[in-house]
Amino acid sequence: MTATLLNVENLSVRFPVKRRWGQSTWLYAVDDVSFEVKRGETLSIVGESGSGKTTAALGVARLVPNSAGHVVLGGEDFLKLEGEDLRRARAKIQMIFQDPYSSLNPRLRAEAIVREPMDSIGTAPVEDRPARVAELFEQVGLRPEQMKLFPHQFSGGQRQRIGIARALSTNPELIICDEAVSALDVAVQAQILNLLRRLQRDLGLTYLFISHDLGVVQHMSDHIAVMYMGKIVEYADRLSLFNDPKHPYTKALLSAVPSVDRARKVERMLIPGDPPDPLNPPKGCRFASRCPLVEDACRAAQPPLDPVGNDHRVACIKAS
Ligand SMILES: Nc1ncnc2c1ncn2[C@@H]1O[C@H](COP(=O)(O)OP(=O)(O)OP(=O)(O)O)[C@@H](O)[C@H]1O
Numbered sequence: 001m002t003a004t005l006l007n008v009e010n011l012s013v014r015f016p017v018k019r020r021w022g023q024s025t026w027l028y029a030v031d032d033v034s035f036e037v038k039r040g041e042t043l044s045i046v047g048e049s050g051s052g053k054t055t056a057a058l059g060v061a062r063l064v065p066n067s068a069g070h071v072v073l074g075g076e077d078f079l080k081l082e083g084e085d086l087r088r089a090r091a092k093i094q095m096i097f098q099d100p101y102s103s104l105n106p107r108l109r110a111e112a113i114v115r116e117p118m119d120s121i122g123t124a125p126v127e128d129r130p131a132r133v134a135e136l137f138e139q140v141g142l143r144p145e146q147m148k149l150f151p152h153q154f155s156g157g158q159r160q161r162i163g164i165a166r167a168l169s170t171n172p173e174l175i176i177c178d179e180a181v182s183a184l185d186v187a188v189q190a191q192i193l194n195l196l197r198r199l200q201r202d203l204g205l206t207y208l209f210i211s212h213d214l215g216v217v218q219h220m221s222d223h224i225a226v227m228y229m230g231k232i233v234e235y236a237d238r239l240s241l242f243n244d245p246k247h248p249y250t251k252a253l254l255s256a257v258p259s260v261d262r263a264r265k266v267e268r269m270l271i272p273g274d275p276p277d278p279l280n281p282p283k284g285c286r287f288a289s290r291c292p293l294v295e296d297a298c299r300a301a302q303p304p305l306d307p308v309g310n311d312h313r314v315a316c317i318k319a320s
């Protein structure tokens with residue numbers, strides 16, 4: 001059995017928000033979420049816009065304040081580390097961002113962008129860093145002479161390759177890909193996804209893959225967590241999730257993907273209405289107001305994420 005690399009337990013992330021009349025309150029973008037990622041595998045987090053995917057990723061990478069819970073990587077709780085221990089642990093978790101246009105410093109040459117995490121975290125002796133940068137360029141399919149260029153001299157796909165080389169520079173164990181191909185056109189998406197898979201195989205990387213695109217997720221994942229309003233509503237291995245979804249929200253999400261539709265011959269379901277106000281979430285199931293199967297008990301209490309099979313958990317009292 002594959003060992004767990006990342007164990008996220010009861011992670012919550014909240015943002016302070018101003019209400020009318022100057023009062024402030026908290027918005028729980030991620031609310032008591034737990035999941036694990038096995039070494040060498042990809043866990044994807046999917047869900048509609050605003051479900052909390054990016055905030056969960058930033059919480060795991062410790063890039064947002066006001067997080068609570070545990071992010072245990074290789075036995076250490078990343079959220080509890082300080083000082084030198086934190087700096088050392090930062091090398092193990094790197095992130096690739098959505099927008100290859102805004103995530104690279106336009107004033108730095110590509111080689112400096114790729115080298116920067118090594119300099120700030122202190123991985124690799126100083127004299128070895130230029131050779132390491134050259135090696136990383138080759139690994140991501142860029143030419144050595146491109147090291148001297150600035151970000152605006154690259155295409156979107158090439159920029160994302162620089163972002164990947166930068167993320168690899170500290171020899172991380174976990175890479176968080178936040179909508180890493182969403183800003184690219186379809187042909188370039190496929191190239192970058194293939195590169196990510198090859199690097200995973202060659203370097204034994206573990207990915208936490210954030211995406212709203214189920215076609216991409218189907219291609220990349222070993223396991224999938226479905227988020228709705230800050231909660232995980234279903235977690236399963238890829239085949240179970242796509243072939244035997246249990247949560248009404250997952251079923252609706254899958255039916256909205258044309259390619260998945262064709263394969264599974266399901267009728268397209270529309271999700272009626274909008275999600276509830278995130279500042280005032282309902283007491284019971286958060287999907288209740290939009291669910292075709294809702295009954296009184298759904299509104300009374302939040303359903304726990306219970307096992308429904310091997311490696312398959314669902315938070316729904318009506319799940320079948
Ligand atoms: N800095 C912030 N301040 C206040 N609220 C925020 C902040 N960032 C996110 N939120 C809120 O947190 C919730 C989750 O947002 P998040 O961006 O994590 O969702 P998402 O699933 O990644 O959506 P998208 O795909 O659109 O990025 C949303 O209600 C959003 O409005």
